[in-house]
Amino acid sequence: MSKKNNFVNVSIRIKPALNKNLSKSSCLHVLKDNLPVLIVSDRPQTYVFDNIFTEDANQEIIYNNTVKPLIQHVKNGYNCTIFTYGQTGTGKSYTMGTFSQPNRDENEGLIPRTLASLFEEENECEISVSFIEIYNEKVYDLLTNNKSPLIVKGFKVCNFNNQRVFTPQEAMHFLNMGNTNRHTGETKQNTKSSRSHAIFTIHCNSFNGINAKLNLVDLAGCESVKKTGTQGNSFFEGVNINKGLLSIGQVMSALSLDASYIPYRQSVLTTILQDSLNKRNYVSLISCVSSLPEDVNETVQTLEFAYRVKKIKSKPRSNEPFLLNKNEISFSKSYTPFKRPYMTSNSLVSTKKNRFCASLGTISDQYKNSTIESPKSVSSLSTSPIICYPSQQSFSPVIKKYINAMESSIITKLGSVIEKSLLKPRRSSRKSIKIIEKENTPSPKYSWNQIQSEVTKLVKTEIQQFSVQSIRATSSPIINETTLKRVLSYDSPDLNKDMVESKEVNYNEFKIPSIPLKKKKYNEISMNPRRSLRLSLKDCSNTIDSFVETSSKSPVKKNRRSIRLTEKQEKTQIFINENSKINIINISNTSKTPRTKSKLKRKTCSPLTAHNKHVLNILNKGSLKQLEGLHSVGIKTAQQILLYRNLKGSFFKIEDLNQIPGWSEKKVKNFMVQNFII
Numbered sequence: 290m291s292k293k294n295n296f297v298n299v300s301i302r303i304k305p306a307l308n309k310n311l312s313k314s315s316c317l318h319v320l321k322d323n324l325p326v327l328i329v330s331d332r333p334q335t336y337v338f339d340n341i342f343t344e345d346a347n348q349e350i351i352y353n354n355t356v357k358p359l360i361q362h363v364k365n366g367y368n369c370t371i372f373t374y375g376q377t378g379t380g381k382s383y384t385m386g387t388f389s390q391p392n393r394d395e396n397e398g399l400i401p402r403t404l405a406s407l408f409e410e411e412n413e414c415e416i417s418v419s420f421i422e423i424y425n426e427k428v429y430d431l432l433t434n435n436k437s438p439l440i441v442k443g444f445k446v447c448n449f450n451n452q453r454v455f456t457p458q459e460a461m462h463f464l465n466m467g468n469t470n471r472h473t474g475e476t477k478q479n480t481k482s483s484r485s486h487a488i489f490t491i492h493c494n495s496f497n498g499i500n501a502k503l504n505l506v507d508l509a510g511c512e513s514v515k516k517t518g519t520q521g522n523s524f525f526e527g528v529n530i531n532k533g534l535l536s537i538g539q540v541m542s543a544l545s546l547d548a549s550y551i552p553y554r555q556s557v558l559t560t561i562l563q564d565s566l567n568k569r570n571y572v573s574l575i576s577c578v579s580s581l582p583e584d585v586n587e588t589v590q591t592l593e594f595a596y597r598v599k600k601i602k603s604k605p606r607s608n609e610p611f612l613l614n615k616n617e618i619s620f621s622k623s624y625t626p627f628k629r630p631y632m633t634s635n636s637l638v639s640t641k642k643n644r645f646c647a648s649l650g651t652i653s654d655q656y657k658n659s660t661i662e663s664p665k666s667v668s669s670l671s672t673s674p675i676i677c678y679p680s681q682q683s684f685s686p687v688i689k690k691y692i693n694a695m696e697s698s699i700i701t702k703l704g705s706v707i708e709k710s711l712l713k714p715r716r717s718s719r720k721s722i723k724i725i726e727k728e729n730t731p732s733p734k735y736s737w738n739q740i741q742s743e744v745t746k747l748v749k750t751e752i753q754q755f756s757v758q759s760i761r762a763t764s765s766p767i768i769n770e771t772t773l774k775r776v777l778s779y780d781s782p783d784l785n786k787d788m789v790e791s792k793e794v795n796y797n798e799f800k801i802p803s804i805p806l807k808k809k810k811y812n813e814i815s816m817n818p819r820r821s822l823r824l825s826l827k828d829c830s831n832t833i834d835s836f837v838e839t840s841s842k843s844p845v846k847k848n849r850r851s852i853r854l855t856e857k858q859e860k861t862q863i864f865i866n867e868n869s870k871i872n873i874i875n876i877s878n879t880s881k882t883p884r885t886k887s888k889l890k891r892k893t894c895s896p897l898t899a900h901n902k903h904v905l906n907i908l909n910k911g912s913l914k915q916l917e918g919l920h921s922v923g924i925k926t927a928q929q930i931l932l933y934r935n936l937k938g939s940f941f942k943i944e945d946l947n948q949i950p951g952w953s954e955k956k957v958k959n960f961m962v963q964n965f966i967i
């Protein structure tokens with residue numbers, strides 16, 4: 290399966306002629322060169338499949354080539370489905386092993402072999418089994434004597450028996466029990482014909498929280514009323530059987546054509562197999578065919594179905610809870626910032642929050658079940674607990690309870706911090722964002738400082754609150770800084786750089802790492818409207834010291850491009866140049882400062898220049914209403930200007946309007962003419 294890198298495996302099994310006396314010529318010819326090719330007599334088509342099992346292939350060969358490769362996938366958390374399809378009497382139930390065989394060893398089918406294999410190795414997961422059937426478009430539990438149909442909600446069957454099993458024998462007991470309860474009947478073509486579609490499911494719940502299932506589906510056979518000779522009740526059974534099979538064919542066709550709509554709802558069979566028959570799971574199909582010339586139409590129909598399934602290109606996805614690993618980080622880096630406005634929908638937020646909490650939840654679970662050891666590097670990130678304690682420390686159950694409660698409390702609250710940050714309302718309209726997205730402008734500002742301080746506060750208070758009760762007495766907890774960085778960098782590509790380094794710190798010394806800002810261009814810088822910070826001289830000395838000390842670390846202060854200190858006589862100005870060096874300039878001679886220059890200029894401004902400045906001022910600082918007050922600016926244009934300004938910063942000159950997406954030079958000129966800008 291994996292050698293061809295395709296996760297849908299399609300096999301054909303040709304039923305041997307059981308009555309040698311009746312065996313005539315075969316309508317199927319198999320060529321085995323590089324690929325197994327099947328040719329049907331007198332038909333133009335040739336078919337290539339993953340496996341073609343000829344009449345002499347025994348049950349072991351079938352198992353080794355179909356189900357065996359899936360076992361490890363199930364253990365790794367992938368849902369897998371194997372199903373048998375074909376004309377009635379061609380050996381689907383025989384292949385699947387749903388009915389007990391006279392000589393168990395040799396003829397044992399796929400289900401008994403799978404169960405034996407799952408229990409063979411040391412058990413890494415809890416195994417339970419369920420067995421249901423779909424009879425006349427209703428679902429029945431085969432592991433109970435209750436004959437009332439089960440309720441299907443959405444695509445989930447409710448209240449079916451899921452029996453925990455510890456040995457293959459126990460599991461076989463439930464298989465046989467289900468078989469006795471299954472609807473069967475006699476037809477012209479099969480003395481014990483299945484009148485229902487049966488689904489035997491092996492649920493594998495691994496101890497690290499990964500749950501996966503293996504569905505072994507024994508479909509009822511396609512039947513022609515003429516050949517089976519069914520009448521009355523059996524006739525209606527046949528109609529419903531064919532309905533299920535037809536719908537499964539339509540689902541497969543849609544999947545193979547990559548259709549946006551997959552018609553799962555056409556029948557109960559496809560409805561409840563929805564979470565298994567899709568591109569996220571491993572699927573293996575065994576199509577059972579007859580080689581008898583009189584069955585050639587049914588055989589071709591089965592081969593066509595198999596061929597459609599073969600075309601499906603799937604991408605299986607593990608049920609493993611979401612963990613931020615290196616790949617996720619690199620994904621986050623390649624995140625185009627402007628996709629965010631679309632992604633901050635409620636659903637995305639809840640998905641992100643759930644996935645994030647799930648990842649931390651798993652971490653906590655692992656932590657509960659294993660010896661606690663401090664994480665050492667980024668590579669151990671995905672398995673590291675959020676709070677670590679000195680290794681080889683054994684905790685009493687009471688303390689463990691506190692630790693768990695504290696962790697889950699932190700996890701829940703961190704989720705809401707993230708949610709809050711992602712749901713930060715935007716003033717912009719969706720349309721405007723779309724326009725600007727094309728221009729690949731920088732990301733809208735997120736208040737990461739707020740998140741930082743909230744997370745710090747939260748973690749500290751939580752730990753202190755719990756520590757008081759018991760933990761502090763036992764040991765001093767250590768916050769795994771890497772994990773918290775991960776929390777902070779959850780949606781911030783900027784922060785991921787920090788993750789290369791990892792260390793543990795005591796919570797008393799714990800400080801959320803500062804976010805290094807990228808060198809920004811003019812427009813990006815102006816995303817932060819506070820470009821300068823004025824301080825009175827009283828606070829000056831303290832502030833300068835702390836500013837100088839922290840400015841190289843703190844991105845918040847870096848954004849403040851200068852601190853202007855005002856005093857009556859002496860003025861000091863602090864500039865941070867592009868290399869993050871701080872220059873303190875004495876500007877007691879006011880004529881040297883750019884500010885004074887502009888003041889001088891302003892004095893000599895002509896009325897027209899003043900008007901230009903006024904318009905520019907409105908463009909840079911005006912409210913939506915004020916913008917609308919300008920000529921040729923409607924509500925949409927005003928919104929667009931506002932959005933652009935919020936994202937890119939101020940306009941230097943009115944001509945800069947042509948940087949707004951959709952603003953041609955002609956439009957800018959028109960704006961200028963209408964607003965008397967010269």
Ligand SMILES: Nc1ncnc2c1ncn2[C@@H]1O[C@H](COP(=O)(O)OP(=O)(O)OP(=O)(O)O)[C@@H](O)[C@H]1O
Pocket residue numbers: 304305307375376377378379380381382383384479481482483484508509510511577
């Ligand atoms: N490869 C095989 N080797 C030996 N016996 C086989 C083989 N395939 C099928 N049989 C036998 O053929 C008969 C019909 O097989 P089976 O009941 O499995 O068919 P089916 O496709 O499930 O039919 P239906 O759709 O009517 O349930 C059984 O007696 C079975 O033992």
